[in-house]
Amino acid sequence: MLKPIQIKENLYYVGVNDRSKELFENLWPLPKGVSYNSYLIVDEKTALFDTVDICYSDRFFQKLETALDGRQLDYVVINHMEPDHSGSLGLLKAKYPNVQVVGNKRTADMIQGFHGITDNVMLVSDGDQLPLGKHNLVFYLTPMVHWPETMMTYETTDKIIFSGDAFGTFGTLDGGITDAQLHPERYYDEMIRYYSNIVGKFGSPVQKALEKLNNLDINYICSTHGPVWTLPQQIEKVVNIYDKLSRYEGNEGVVIAYGTMYGNTEQMAETIAHELAVQGIKEVIVHNVSKRSDSYILRDIFKYRGLIVGSPTYNNKLYPNIEYLLSKIESREMKNRYFGYFGSFTWAGAAVKRLAQFAEDTKFEVVGTPVEMKQSMQLDNYTACVELGKAMAARLILDRKQ
Ligand code: FEO
Numbered sequence: 001m002l003k004p005i006q007i008k009e010n011l012y013y014v015g016v017n018d019r020s021k022e023l024f025e026n027l028w029p030l031p032k033g034v035s036y037n038s039y040l041i042v043d044e045k046t047a048l049f050d051t052v053d054i055c056y057s058d059r060f061f062q063k064l065e066t067a068l069d070g071r072q073l074d075y076v077v078i079n080h081m082e083p084d085h086s087g088s089l090g091l092l093k094a095k096y097p098n099v100q101v102v103g104n105k106r107t108a109d110m111i112q113g114f115h116g117i118t119d120n121v122m123l124v125s126d127g128d129q130l131p132l133g134k135h136n137l138v139f140y141l142t143p144m145v146h147w148p149e150t151m152m153t154y155e156t157t158d159k160i161i162f163s164g165d166a167f168g169t170f171g172t173l174d175g176g177i178t179d180a181q182l183h184p185e186r187y188y189d190e191m192i193r194y195y196s197n198i199v200g201k202f203g204s205p206v207q208k209a210l211e212k213l214n215n216l217d218i219n220y221i222c223s224t225h226g227p228v229w230t231l232p233q234q235i236e237k238v239v240n241i242y243d244k245l246s247r248y249e250g251n252e253g254v255v256i257a258y259g260t261m262y263g264n265t266e267q268m269a270e271t272i273a274h275e276l277a278v279q280g281i282k283e284v285i286v287h288n289v290s291k292r293s294d295s296y297i298l299r300d301i302f303k304y305r306g307l308i309v310g311s312p313t314y315n316n317k318l319y320p321n322i323e324y325l326l327s328k329i330e331s332r333e334m335k336n337r338y339f340g341y342f343g344s345f346t347w348a349g350a351a352v353k354r355l356a357q358f359a360e361d362t363k364f365e366v367v368g369t370p371v372e373m374k375q376s377m378q379l380d381n382y383t384a385c386v387e388l389g390k391a392m393a394a395r396l397i398l399d400r401k402q
Contacts, residue, residue, distance in 0.1 A: 002059055004040065004067035005177050007220070007228055008158065010135070012040040014048070014063040016056040017172040024084075024170065028197045028295045032190060033172035036084055037224045039162060040067045041155065044133030047075040047102075049153060049162045050224055054087035061088075061095065072096065075122070075130070077137070078103040079164040080150050081110040085224050090115040102130065104141055106149035124151075140212050142166070144205035146198060152209070159219040166209060167238045169226030170194045179227045179234040187226055191238065193299035194225065195245050200302065200332040206246035210239070245302055248335040252396050253283025254306030257297050259290060259319030265312045265344045267377050268385050272308060272342070275389025281306075281396060289321040294328050301329065305399070306392050307337045307364070309355060313345035318354045326358050338395050339364035340388050342371040349374075367395045 004012040015037035024030050036052035038060060046068060052060045064073075073096040078086060081103075089111065093099065101111060102122045111117045124130070126141040136156045143150055146165045153162040169191040176182030199206065221229035221238065229235050256273055260266040269286055276284045283304060287297045301307055311322040318326070339359050343351030352372040359366050368391030371384040 001066065002062040004063040007039070007178060007222075010042050011158065011160065011220075012042070012063075012067040013177050013228070014038045014040050014060060014067055015173075016052050016059050018053065018056065019172055025198070028170075028193075029293050030170060032170060034170050035173045035225055037222065037226075037228075038064075038085075039222050040064065041132060041135055042067065042071065043135045045074040046071050047077055047130075047132055047137065048073060048092075049077050049222065050079055050085040050164070051076070051088035051092055053084045054091070057088040057091050061091070073099045075100050075102050075132075077153050077162070078107050078111065079153055079162055080147060080224060081107060081114065082147060082165075083114070085164075086111070086114065089117070093117055104139070104149060104151055106143070107151075110149055140209075142205070142209035142212065144202045145209045146202060152213070154216055159217050160222055161213065161216065161218050161220070162222045164224055165199060166206070166223060167191070167221050167226075167229065167242060168194055168223040171226060173227065177228055178230045180231055182227060184227060184234055184237075188241065189299065191226065191241060192245065192302060193295060195242065196298040196302040196332070197295050200245075200298065200334075203246040203248055203333070203335075206242060210243055210246070213239075248302075250305035250337065251283065251303055252281070252399065253285065253304035254281060254308060254392055254396070255285045255287065255297065255300045255304050256308045256310070257287045257289055257322070257325060258310035259312060259314075259322045260288065261312055261314075261319075264373065264376050265310050265342075268342050268344065268371060268373060268381065269308075269310050271377075271382060271385035272340075272389040272392075275386045276393050279390055279393030279397070281393050289319070289325055294325050297325060298328060298332070301334065301337070305336065305338055306340075306367075306396055308340040308342070308388070308392060309358075310342040310344075311351040311355065313343065313349055313351040316348065316350045318351050322351075330358070330362060334362060337362075337364045338367045338392060340366070340368045340370070340392050342373070342385065342388065344373040344375075346375055365395075367392050
């Protein structure tokens with residue numbers, strides 16, 4: 001028998017940790033696992049907020065049953081339909097046939113499509129309210145944070161926002177559930193990685209959602225992944241992280257992402273990186289794209305304003321892993337980056353041309369002169385790489401004065 005965890009009077013955590021899955025969405029590495037958070041309010045009426053991945057439904061139902069303590073489940077609020085949260089909805093409905101499934105018009109279409117549920121569905125619109133007794137729910141539609149049906153639910157008495165994926169992080173909840181019970185620092189990088197990998201394309205919808213939350217007094221952020229945020233300074237911190245990321249604002253620093261087959265292009269990356277440091281740029285992150293998953297490279301590209309990409313020519317195109325990375329950057333509609341690029345070839349150059357096209361498509365501010373190297377590093381290429389590093393450093397340093 002598993003017990004729920006009480007967050008505060010009448011509010012229970014009935015979520016689970018997943019330490020087994022290798023790749024979230026079968027794409028993004030989970031070295032620290034992930035949690036699927038679900039919450040229950042027990043009042044005159046009982047309301048559950050989202051469910052969990054179906055692989056963990058057994059543990060989830062044990063916790064839920066114990067938390068209900070013989071009561072019936074009146075409502076399940078579906079803030080988000082991605083199956084890491086709605087996966088157990090069909091089983092929940094079979095177990096609690098009278099439960100009212102609360103969602104918006106877009107949710108209704110998905111619960112029918114995924115689970116065949118059409119009865120006892122309560123449709124809500126932006127600003128609608130649902131009293132539970134002492135607690136009162138208000139629904140805020142926040143489409144595309146991260147799917148079109150996404151909404152957030154605000155509880156007005158205890159000032160709790162059930163925020164769906166927003167403010168979520170990768171990483172399991174190891175012991176502590178709330179920020180007060182753990183060292184929150186260990187989640188910040190995983191929050192940025194989660195945002196950049198999963199929500200990164202939707203900067204403008206996230207900004208609209210933040211505007212809606214702006215006037216709310218918030219004591220608890222109950223996201224669907226990662227810690228429950230309860231400490232005022234932590235709530236401010238995670239809202240600021242989301243605000244900054246969704247504005248595509250980066251810190252001073254440079255990500256150098258390069259592909260290399262035999263180390264020649266890598267030497268260009270090393271030269272540029274060192275010159276950045278010589279010029280006083282302390283945050284220089286160098287990623288070999290064959291070694292490092294795009295998941296982490298994207299995280300760092302969201303963190304820092306400077307981006308330098310290098311690629312050998314491969315089959316008259318870019319090095320494949322660089323092409324994949326560029327397509328992920330483009331699909332996130334990344335903005336506000338200073339961009340430098342370099343490449344190499346043995347008999348016919350194509351990489352630098354494609355990188356120039358990428359710069360044009362993304363409208364990044366191109367910094368310095370692109371470097372194209374034939375075969376191996378000679379003094380002229382070396383000097384050109386140093387100049388590229390200098391130019392990027394100068395551009396970043398210029399921002400310090402503004
Ligand atoms: Fe955690 Fe978009 O699902």
